Amino acid sequence: MSEHTDDRERDVVLELRDLHVEYPLDEGLVRAVRGASYKVYRDETLALVGESGCGKSQSSYAAIGLIQPPGRTRGQILFHDDRDNGGEPIDLLSFERNSRQMRSIRGGRIAMVFQEPMTALSPVHRIGQQIDEVLRLHTDLDKEARFTRACELLAQVGIPDAEQRYRQYSFEFSGGMRQRIMIAIALACRPAMLFADEPTTGLDVTIQAQILDLIADLQKQTKMAVVLITHDLAVVAENADRVAVMYLGRIVELADVKTIYLSPRHPYTIALMRSVIGSPLADDGRLATIRGTVPGPLEDVPGCPFHPRCEKAIPGVCNVRMPAFRPIDDKTTVACHLYGDGDGE
Numbered sequence: 214m215s216e217h218t219d220d221r222e223r224d225v226v227l228e229l230r231d232l233h234v235e236y237p238l239d240e241g242l243v244r245a246v247r248g249a250s251y252k253v254y255r256d257e258t259l260a261l262v263g264e265s266g267c268g269k270s271q272s273s274y275a276a277i278g279l280i281q282p283p284g285r286t287r288g289q290i291l292f293h294d295d296r297d298n299g300g301e302p303i304d305l306l307s308f309e310r311n312s313r314q315m316r317s318i319r320g321g322r323i324a325m326v327f328q329e330p331m332t333a334l335s336p337v338h339r340i341g342q343q344i345d346e347v348l349r350l351h352t353d354l355d356k357e358a359r360f361t362r363a364c365e366l367l368a369q370v371g372i373p374d375a376e377q378r379y380r381q382y383s384f385e386f387s388g389g390m391r392q393r394i395m396i397a398i399a400l401a402c403r404p405a406m407l408f409a410d411e412p413t414t415g416l417d418v419t420i421q422a423q424i425l426d427l428i429a430d431l432q433k434q435t436k437m438a439v440v441l442i443t444h445d446l447a448v449v450a451e452n453a454d455r456v457a458v459m460y461l462g463r464i465v466e467l468a469d470v471k472t473i474y475l476s477p478r479h480p481y482t483i484a485l486m487r488s489v490i491g492s493p494l495a496d497d498g499r500l501a502t503i504r505g506t507v508p509g510p511l512e513d514v515p516g517c518p519f520h521p522r523c524e525k526a527i528p529g530v531c532n533v534r535m536p537a538f539r540p541i542d543d544k545t546t547v548a549c550h551l552y553g554d555g556d557g558e
């Protein structure tokens with residue numbers, strides 16, 4: 214390994230290794246995540262993209278112990294937090310969902326901004342109390358210091374009259390303001406790792422840009438690693454350093470944002486890019502749709518899971534063998550038989 218790579222490896226904050234999330238249901242086994250692997254580094258934003266249902270949320274919930282029974286996980290989620298454990302990574306999947314360790318990490322060192330702030334915020338507690346609760350759980354601050362910090366946080370996320378707003382309830386805020394409060398709660402303890410799961414879906418474009426700028430500003434200050442989950446590829450272009458494309462529970466392509474836009478390799482990524490307005494791959498503004506649909510979570514597709522929808526599928530290969538996820542040059546890692554004969558499962 215080169216010196217450069219070693220330096221980079223020191224900055225890994227979170228690493229998924231062959232993560233599986235499954236739900237044994239009466240109808241069969243739902244395989245929500247089917248062997249996802251990625252690393253995310255300090256001070257970077259990794260965008261996780263892919264059609265709805267491909268496991269973006271579930272793979273992130275696993276890291277903060279939010280997979281509810283009968284759901285179960287396999288693989289490893291290694292968290293490198295130099296504040297604990299003498300620099301050794303800890304495997305988050307080794308903790309029980311509601312163990313003391315998981316509760317101390319969730320909302321503290323690893324935080325999440327959810328898609329729907331209305332369900333994530335309590336309707337019966339004042340906003341201030343909800344921020345106070347996080348600070349009480351994760352810091353040694355006394356009551357007065359917590360109040361000061363909560364007001365600072367509200368101001369920091371752009372909520373004016375913080376002391377007055379502290380005493381209000383979530384229904385008294387607009388959608389954009391609620392999302393700001395969620396961010397204040399998520400960032401209250403200066404997490405090393407932030408998952409932002411569709412943080413701006415449903416907000417209008419101006420507010421969307423403000424929220425994403427806010428996350429970027431806070432990232433600049435704290436150097437946190439961010440996993441940004443979004444189906445909006447315009448948001449990705451503006452905000453991500455690297456992009457991981459998910460399909461049916463796996464990462465199928467991973468590269469820096471420029472490479473993903475200018476030379477996507479996986480036929481699925483190419484199809485996604487063709488559907489983006491302004492992409493060099495879109496034909497004259499005519500937006501392509503990807504043929505077919507994502508297989509259901511109970512379905513088991515032999516070979517490459519994308520082959521039934523793939524224009525370039527090689528008969529006898531793609532419908533038979535799963536391609537390995539491997540680097541094909543110094544920029545792109547991809548799981549596709551078109552780029553050589555990496556044997557998969």
Ligand SMILES: Nc1ncnc2c1ncn2[C@@H]1O[C@H](COP(=O)(O)OP(=O)(O)O)[C@@H](O)[C@H]1O
Pocket residue numbers: 236243244245246263264265266267268269270271272284509510
């Ligand atoms: N509690 C659950 N029980 C059974 N299946 C689930 C549950 N939660 C999610 N799934 C399934 O897991 C798959 C991945 O879901 P999700 O991670 O939410 O996708 P995404 O965030 O990419 O839209 C979907 O097929 C979904 O139906």
Ligand SMILES: [Mg+2]
Pocket residue numbers: 269270271410
């Ligand atoms: Mg989701």
